[in-house]
Amino acid sequence: MSATLDTSVTTPVNATPVNTATSSPPGATVSTAPPHTPAPSTPEQKRKALWMVVAFTLMASVAQVLYKMGANALNKVPSGSVVDVAFGSLHFHISAALVAVATNVPMIVGLSLYGMGAVMMVLALQHGELSVLYPIISLSYVWVAILSVLVFHEHLNVYRIGGIAVIIGGVAVLGRSGSR
Amino acid sequence: MTTPLSSVALVNVASFIGSLGAVGLKGGAKNLKLTIPALAKNWKLQAGVAGYLLSSVFFMLGLKHGDLSVLYPMVSVGYIWTMLWAKLFFGEPLTQAKCGALALILVGVGLLGLGNS
Numbered sequence: 001m002s003a004t005l006d007t008s009v010t011t012p013v014n015a016t017p018v019n020t021a022t023s024s025p026p027g028a029t030v031s032t033a034p035p036h037t038p039a040p041s042t043p044e045q046k047r048k049a050l051w052m053v054v055a056f057t058l059m060a061s062v063a064q065v066l067y068k069m070g071a072n073a074l075n076k077v078p079s080g081s082v083v084d085v086a087f088g089s090l091h092f093h094i095s096a097a098l099v100a101v102a103t104n105v106p107m108i109v110g111l112s113l114y115g116m117g118a119v120m121m122v123l124a125l126q127h128g129e130l131s132v133l134y135p136i137i138s139l140s141y142v143w144v145a146i147l148s149v150l151v152f153h154e155h156l157n158v159y160r161i162g163g164i165a166v167i168i169g170g171v172a173v174l175g176r177s178g179s180r
Numbered sequence: 181m182t183t184p185l186s187s188v189a190l191v192n193v194a195s196f197i198g199s200l201g202a203v204g205l206k207g208g209a210k211n212l213k214l215t216i217p218a219l220a221k222n223w224k225l226q227a228g229v230a231g232y233l234l235s236s237v238f239f240m241l242g243l244k245h246g247d248l249s250v251l252y253p254m255v256s257v258g259y260i261w262t263m264l265w266a267k268l269f270f271g272e273p274l275t276q277a278k279c280g281a282l283a284l285i286l287v288g289v290g291l292l293g294l295g296n297s
Binding site: 064067070071074075112114118121122123125126129130131132134137138141143144145157158159160161162163164165166167168169170171172174176177 | 199202203205206208209210212219225227229232236239240243244248253254255256259262263265266267270272274275276280281282283284285287288289290291293294295296
């Protein structure tokens with residue numbers, strides 16, 4: 001992670017991998033490179049970017065499940081209802097929907113995971129192509145399929161096995177073109 | 181569970197906005213400096229985050245009604261948009277490998293949708 005943050009200069013989109021002998025030590029990049037001549041991303045930085053997106057997909061799939069749980073809970077709140085909230089001598093009438101959102105733990109955790117995921121994506125996008133990294137997000141389908149079998153004991157049918165295999169194949173092809 | 185057309189539309193709008201958000205995030209990431217003044221001036225990153233949040237709102241609205249196993253695969257349409265934006269805005273080459281990989285991913289997501297229904 002620290003290597004990613006060290007190069008705060010711009011990253012070219014079509015960066016060619018540089019010889020490791022020519023790459024600057026961490027921290028030296030900013031002072032040596034002119035502001036508008038971005039340092040090319042190293043293959044190591046590109047690989048790191050790929051794995052950050054993989055980590056993001058794991059977080060996103062957990063967030064996905066929590067999201068749905070939270071949305072379902074919100075559906076049960078009658079519209080227009082109010083709740084009484086008392087802080088000592090202070091009494092408030094607050095919209096029940098507002099309270100339901102604020103106390104909806106799955107939704108809040110899901111949203112936080114999405115937020116953290118967004119930060120990870122930005123850090124990953126520093127050193128990788130958008131057209132390579134973005135479709136890798138499809139790995140979250142694989143995680144959800146695996147989770148639904150492991151956690152919810154859903155049946156693993158031929159379509160699911162095929163889908164998981166084909167997605168992983170596609171992501172592998174992207175990973176190959178993204179690490180060069 | 182049946183999936184209403186409005187949910188399908190909302191999820192597709194969400195994935196379209198999400199793909200535009202990704203463009204903002206990429207544009208902002210290219211000049212990323214992790215200091216508060218720099219982040220405050222990084223309008224591309226801010227637009228990307230805003231797009232990302234907005235797409236989440238549409239996505240959540242879409243998921244309120246309908247089957248997750250039907251709606252979730254529709255998000256993958258956003259990958260096609262993003263590939264196009266990557267070429268348009270950042271000049272990233274659309275190589276055979278990338279297009280083949282995208283095709284594989286879309287087929288895989290379709291298969292998973294079949295397996296879930």
